Structures are given as C-alpha cells and as structure tokens.
Amino acid sequence: MKKMNIGVSLFFIALACYVLFAARSFPGEIDHVPGPGYFPIILSAILILLSVLLIASSRHVSEASLGIFARQNRIVFVAGGLTVTYLALLYVFGFLIATPLYLIAILRFFSMTRWRSLLLTAALTTAASYAVFTTVLEVQLPSGLL
C-alpha cells in the first residue's frame, strides 16, 4: 500500500502541476471577482498539499503486497488488453462484427472450453443485445468505419 499511495500521490501532483501551468493563461480576477483561473489554481494547490500529506503519512504504512501487479491479477491485465482490442475493432468494424469476436476471445480466456457453448453464447448475446437495444430501446450502436 505504501508504494501505491506514493505512486498515486505522484500522479496527482503531476496532474496538479499541469493544471497550475495551464491555468496561468486564465485571468485570475475580473473586476474584483474571481475569474476562470481562480478555481484551477486553488484546487491544484489543495491537491498538491493533500498528496504531499499522503506521501508523508505513508511512511508508517506497512508494505503489504502491491495487489495490482500481483501474479493473480494477470487475468485483469489480459482481459483489459482484450477489451482495448475490442474497442479498436468496434471503431473499425462496428458492433455486429467486433462483439462476437470479443465475446469468443474473452469467454475462451475465462476458461469456457466447449466451443459449441462458447459460439452459441457469443452469437446469442450479440443478437439479443442488438435486437433489444436497436429495436426496443431505439439505442444507436457503433456501426464502424467500414
């Protein structure tokens, strides 16, 4: 947890520094009234202060397993990677092609070994969601570039 606290604090400090840097071009005051630059400066200063406090208080925190990079979390990273690939495919090929491919890949990765049930689940889920969302709820689905 110690490393995690420090890592997240550093991320927030970097974000706050960026906000401070970008806010320098916004007027801080217009006619004695706070302008668009007032809140970004105050908030980034508070974020830096709180993050520094978290780093300081983390000195006494025991260094348990980091959790995120633990071996058993490999599944999250691989599934996350598959989802990123799905989002890219969705952009190019649209919902009807990308979704069954994604479902086959992720269900297979999640140990669904029987191909028949795997293909059936992927096809039925895609067809059912397409039918429900486009016809019943009249929701638009990604159609892709092609």
Next chain:
Amino acid sequence: MMMDVLANVMSWQIVLAILCGVAAGISIGAMPGLTSTMGIALLMPFTFQLEPAVGMMLLIGEFVGAIYGGSITAIMVNTPGTPSAAATVLDGYPFTKRGESCRALGISTVASAGGGIISGVFLILIAPQLAEIALKFSAPETFALAFFGISIIASISGKELLKGLISGTFGLILALVGMDNISGLSRFTFDTVFLMNGLSFIPVMVGLFAMSQCFVSMEELYDEIKITAKITSPIPTWADLKKIFPTILRGGVTGTLVGIIPGAGGDISAFISYDMEKRVSKHPELFGTGIVEGIAAPESSNNGTTGGALIPLLTLGIPGDANTAVMLGALMVFNLTPGPQLFVEQALVVNTLFAGFMIANVVMLVMGLSGIRIFTKIVQIPKPVLVPIIILMCVIGSFAINGNYLDILVMFGAGVIGYLLLKGGFPLSPIVLALILGPMAEGNLRRSLVMSQGDYSIFLTHPIAATFIVIALISLFWPIVRHLKNHRSTKAA
C-alpha cells in the same frame, strides 16, 4: 392533480419500468460484488430514450430493489450482496444454518418493504415543505448549499479521510473541463469540440462504478456462489409479523432520518437500528443467534434510507450518497434540475415519482415473496459469463448517450482510473459528488460576488447562506478533527 398522477403512475410504461427496475435491482443487489450504484449507472444510459418519469422510475425501482436484494445472499450464503446488508448477516445466516432460510427471507422482504413505505410517507410529507423554503434561494444560498454538498466528502470517506479528500479534489478538477459559463473561456479542452461542454459525466459514472467493478470481479472470477438450501414459500406467519411490526416501525423511521443526512447510507442505518433494537429488546442476548427482530431491524432501516436519501436530492439537489449522486446525473440529463423549482415546474413528474416510489416497494414485496426461487438462480450465474455481458452494457450504454465513440474511451479510461484508485483504497463517490456539484459551487460563488461587487461578506448577510456555510465547515472539519484525535489516541496507546 391527484387524478393526473394516478393516471400517470398507472400507465403501462411506468408500471413496466417499476417491474423491470425492481427485478434488476434485486438481482444486482443479491450478487456479491455488484452494487446498487453500479446497477443505476449501468441502467441510466438506456433510460434517456424514455419519458423522464418512466426513466426515473426504472432507476428508483432499481435502487429500492438492490438495497433489499443484498439480504438474499446475506441470509443464504453468509455474504452480504451489498454493504447495506452487512448487519443482516448477523441474524440472517443462523436461520439458514437451522434450515429456516425461507422464513428469514420472508421476514427480510416484509421488513424491507415496510421500511421503504414508511420512508415514502416521510418523503411525501417533508419534501414539498423543504422545497417551499428552498424556493427563496438566490446565488449565495445556492453556492452555500453546493459547498455543503461538497463538504459531505469528508463524512463519506470513512476511514480513508485523506484519500477521500484527494478523490474529491480530483473530481472538482475534472469538473473544470469545458467552457467557463461566466467568461466563455475554454478550460482544459485541448481545443476539441468534444470537451467544450465538459466531461460527459454519464460515461465517467459508468466507468467509475461499473467498468472498474468488472476489473475487481475478474480478480475473483472463479469464486462460485452455491445455494444448497431448499427453497419453499417465504411468506411469514402471523406470529412473526406481529413480532416484527414495532421493529419495522422503528427501523423505517430511523432509516429515513439517517437517509436524509447526506453521507450516511443504508450500511450505517442498518447497524444503528440493529443496535437500537438490541437495547430495547427484553432478550438482547438472543441477538446474533437468529431471531426475527435481528433481521427486521436492519432490513427495514436500510430500505428506509432510500426514501430519506431522495428528500435532499429532489428538494435541494444534494445527493447524500453514491446512488443518489448517480441519480442526480440522470435528473440533469432529463432536464429535471433538482431543487425547489422542480416542485413548481414539474409538479406532475415529482408527484408521479412519489407515487411510483410507494408502488416500487409494494412490487418489491410481491416479487420478493413470490420470485425468490428465480433470484437465487440468477445469483448463481457464473462470473465468467456475467462479467463480459456487463462490459458489453458499459460500452453500449456510454455510446448510446450521444452516439459518440469518444464517450466509450472516456468510460474505459474512467474504469481503469477507478480500478486503480479502488486498489489504492481511494473512495470513488467523492469524485462523482464533486464532479456534479463543482460547477454549481463555482458558478454561484462567482455570480454572488458579481452581485456584491467582490464583497465576500454577502455570504454572511444572507442568513440561510451563512448557516449552510457554518454547517459545511463543521461537516468538513469535524471528521478531520475526529480523525486526528483518533490517530493521537492510537499513537498514545
């Protein structure tokens, strides 16, 4: 008006929305790892094609059902489906060990519905009065109110106070993105049209509460829920009903009052009521061994918070917890700006929501007593199948709002950030609270100062604003003082 409300609430669309919402809520609430907030965030994007009252009833039905649904696994497998059902485990699971799980489920269903209906009565009685007072609010009062709402971050952060404050400040910074309403200047938009109106908060909420939860669920993908108990009729006996009636009354009232206080939710109220019931009982030693009052007290109380939490949301636009924060987002998308004006301009919709809330509790009672067999089957859907379906809903939901692919990327990004923050012990509710209330606070602070030509004493000369600011400061700094005190006493020990 009365006839219009009745006609509205009895329309097939609203009845169907309540049925679907409650059924989805019970199913989601019963599954450990899936939260009521996640359910609301997931359903929300699909409600925007519907009439505002219909869409909101779907979400309110989900809210009511999910808080009750958590008791099913609390009783049957010793694992609360939602944090609100944590106190129900204490007396609920001993029933299952004795082979009386259905009796316990019946008690929890009746108590939940009873608590919900009591809170509904309070909602109908208190909300319009509060809204009438709030009608007199101008920019200084609205700023003070928003500041009070943001100050709740300290109390909803629990033990992780510092991390909660960081999450809240992060949310306030995210709220800065977009065109400044007063000066018209673009802030942090990277010269893109997409960010001109600010970060679309629906994809952010879906990402933070649903996508991040999918990543968490993947870590325990193969943990199975096995329900082995035999399911019979859960309808309680007359003797049990007589025993739990006063408990439900006490629990319902306590839950409503706790629900009204921003920052305190069903989990806190359930434990308060459980403890209170133990104190008034003639046999406090029997609590924890499986007695009906031990289930009725927390269950009536946690469902009592549902109506209570809707009071500050609808009258003042202040969400008390993550569930109502997400609902606030939905109200805004429906152009139903919560606050006193809502009661004047959209009186029919508000009264329909009140009536629908009561009906949702009755539907929950009927569904809980008749459909328990179905819900126990749904709970056992394997996670390897469930998780990809939820991811699919996150993707479709975030795209559906504007038909913009970038919203999917925002959702996924928010999901990854949410997952990392959850792993680091950072609460997520403060981000949403700040994201929604931030623009309201900033805009009204600056408008107030334009009114007073830069004189900050305007907040002291408006008594309501001054009162809210004092309460907000107490609400913000009291948890910090308490935290420091506890820290010192632990160190001394």
